[in-house]
Amino acid sequence: MTNLSVRKFFAAAAAMACLSFVPHSALAIAPGANLPDFADLVDKVGPAVxxxxxxxxxSTASGQRAVPPGMDEGDMSEFFRRFFGIPLPQAPNSPRGGGRGDKGGRGDRGGSPDQSDNGDGGEQNNGVGSGFILSSDGYVMTNAHVVDDADNIYVTLTDKREFKARLIGVDDRTxxxxxxINAANLPSVTIGDSNKLRVGEWVLAIGSPFGLDNTVTEGIVSAKGRETxxxxxxxxxxxxxxxxxSGGPLVNMQGEVIGINAxxxxxxGGFMGIAFAIPIDEAMRVAEQLKSTGKVxxxxxxxxxGQVTKDVSDSLGLPRAEGALVSNVEPGGPADKAGIQPGDIILKFNGAPVEADTDLPRMVGDxxxxxxxxxxxxxxxxxxxxxxxVVQTLPEKVAKADAHEAPAAKARPSNPxxxxxxDLSADQLKSMKLSxxxxxxxxxxxxxxxxxxxxxxxxVRIGDTDVSSAKQFDQVAAHLDSQKMVPVLVRRGENTQFVPIKPHTPGK
Incomplete structure (x- = not known):
């Protein structure tokens, strides 16, 4: 080995030796140097959540509701809501679990009904959710399913003040x-533009998971325009x-609300890495109508x-699979009067392309x-x-009457x-192979x-009884025990699964 080679060898060895004494923490800093700091965003947005x-x-005579142990009915509804097939252990007549705490925490004011002094009845907690303050005068946005069927709504701020809220309006469709709430000078959020959101952006979710107030989680936007x-x-x-x-804000790195976690x-029943938020631009259009009229x-x-598949588009000579396939036209309706027929494919509405069948309801609805x-x-x-x-849609649910007014009657299916x-036709039963x-x-x-x-x-089935007609369904449903969960076998698309349902008490 030459002198030059020897010098190079020892120089390299010395460099490696020095490197080995560099603290591991110092080496670990470099890769994370560009990670965002969310603390300022939380300070900005958190007080408005x-x-x-x-x-x-x-009624005190009605006793406690039957729900699975360790859960309250609000949790159960949120587990099952909208995403079909989430398993739930059945435990009829079990005591209610804590809704705002985990196993022995605060619960929903103790996790049991608060009975009134006269013994005629009281309040029972339904569940908990999240929301955010839109304006300093007390308007709060949340999910419709958070306040669905509630007789009383309570809003708690980060400073622990609690207010009884008045329901202005709900829109089940979105x-x-x-x-x-009756308060002033409240902290409020800044509304962003969800149309400018990009896949891969950092976002924050703030809310009350399992009742743990003002909890912050972070992630990225995984996809946009996800159809569910x-x-x-x-x-x-x-x-x-x-x-x-549910109902809490999804926040971008500018501290703007760009979605509602829904x-x-x-x-x-728990988080698996996929969550969905309502785009804030659509939510604000709905909010303005709710604030003005209580309905949308x-x-x-x-x-x-229905969907236009590639096979359908190829068979009809369409260049690509797009549009909405008309499967039925209401007699005497706008489409019927316009000459639209079953089998037509709607490609554009007012000049705007209908890329998929799910685009058309939004275009027409707006x-x-x-x-x-x-x-x-x-x-x-x-x-x-x-x-x-274009004509107006059929009336949807409007705001409940104020506590000092007589509540309006709420139409609902008559069975528990x-x-x-x-009824399904013979052809439908055959195509779905429902023997x-x-x-x-x-x-x-x-x-x-x-x-x-x-x-x-x-x-397909209620309990152990196969359902063969609408008349039989009503007869079976009418005799269900309102104190017990009943397994209902439901088919959606190609999937069939039991869904436990607790019938409501007749007359309620």
Whole structure:
């Protein structure tokens, strides 16, 4: 080895020796140097995030509700809501678990009904959720399912002040609700633009998972425009969202609210790395109408639509799979009057492309009733334009009356499960291979809505009884024990699973 080679060898060895004495912590700093610091964002947004607790009036004679141990009914509804097939241990007549704490925590004011002094009844906690203050005068936004069927709504601020809130309005279709508390000079959030959101951006979720107030989790935007079968596409994120986070804000790195945490995908009831938020631009459009009138007015053209698959587009000569396939036209409705027929494919609405069937309801819904529009359809190998007049959708749920006013009657299916069903045709039963029969869900309310049943689901069995007709369904449902969970075998798409439902007490 030459002198030059020897010098190079010892120089390299010395460098390696020095490197070995560098503290590991110093080496670990470099890769994380560009990670964001969320502390300032939490200081900015956190005070405007609230805890929402709901209660219902109960009679002392009714006893406690049957729910699985370690859970309250609000948790159960959130586990099952919207995402079908989340397992739940059945434990009829079990005591209620703590809703705002974990195993021996505070619970929902103790986790048991607060009975009134006269013995005639009291309040029982339904569950907890989250929300955020829109304006300093006390308007709060949350999810509709957080306040659904509540007789009383309580909003707790980060400074521990609690207010009884008044429900301004709810929109079940987008799962948005606005409540109002009697307070002033409140901290409020800054509203961002969800259209500018990019996949991969850092985001924060703030809320009350499992009742743990003002909990902060972070993640990134996993996807945009995620379709989950509801009215609007969602923001998908991997920020940890759990039961109780519903209604809380999703915040970007500028401290702006760009979404409302609303749903999780889960096989266990807890977070599995996928959560969904309602885009704030749509939420604010809904909020303005709720604040003005207590309800949301949307347009409709009275058609039933389905997906345009590649096989369908190829067979019809469409260049690509796009648009909405018309499966049914309501007689005498706007589409019928415009000349739209079953089998047509709607390619554009008012000049805007309909990329997928889920786009059309949003486009039509955002159109003011009474407006003239143009629909571009594909029929028999060619496109044509048809003029159409948009009409108003059927009335949806409006704000409940104030506590000092007589509450308006709330229409609901008459059976204890809260489900309206219709018979399936022989062809439908054959195509779904339902040898024992089944009925199709047409409307849901109360117990069925809380566990996530939807219009279009097929009920195959109640308990051990196969359901063969709508008449038989009503007879079986009418005799269910309101104190016990009943397993209902439900088919949605290609999947069939039991969903436990607690029937409501007749007359309630």
């Amino acid at each position: 609230v805890n929402i607790r709901t209660t219902s009036r109960v 799962d948005i609700a606005i409540v109002k 079968g509801d009215y609007l596409p969602f923001i998908q994120t991997d920020a940890a969202v759990n039961p109780g986070n 749903q999780i995908y889960s096989r266990t 007015v949307r347009g409709r053209i009275a058609v039933s639509i 159109t003011k009733p009474g407006s003239k529009a143009t629909v571009t359809i594909w029929r028999k190998g060619q496109s044509r334009e048809l003029p159409i007049t 499960l809260g489900v309206t069903v219709s 024992t029969g089944g009925v199709q869900v047409e409307a849901v309310d109360g117990p069925a809505a809380r566990v996530g049943l939807q219009k279009g689901d097929v009920i």
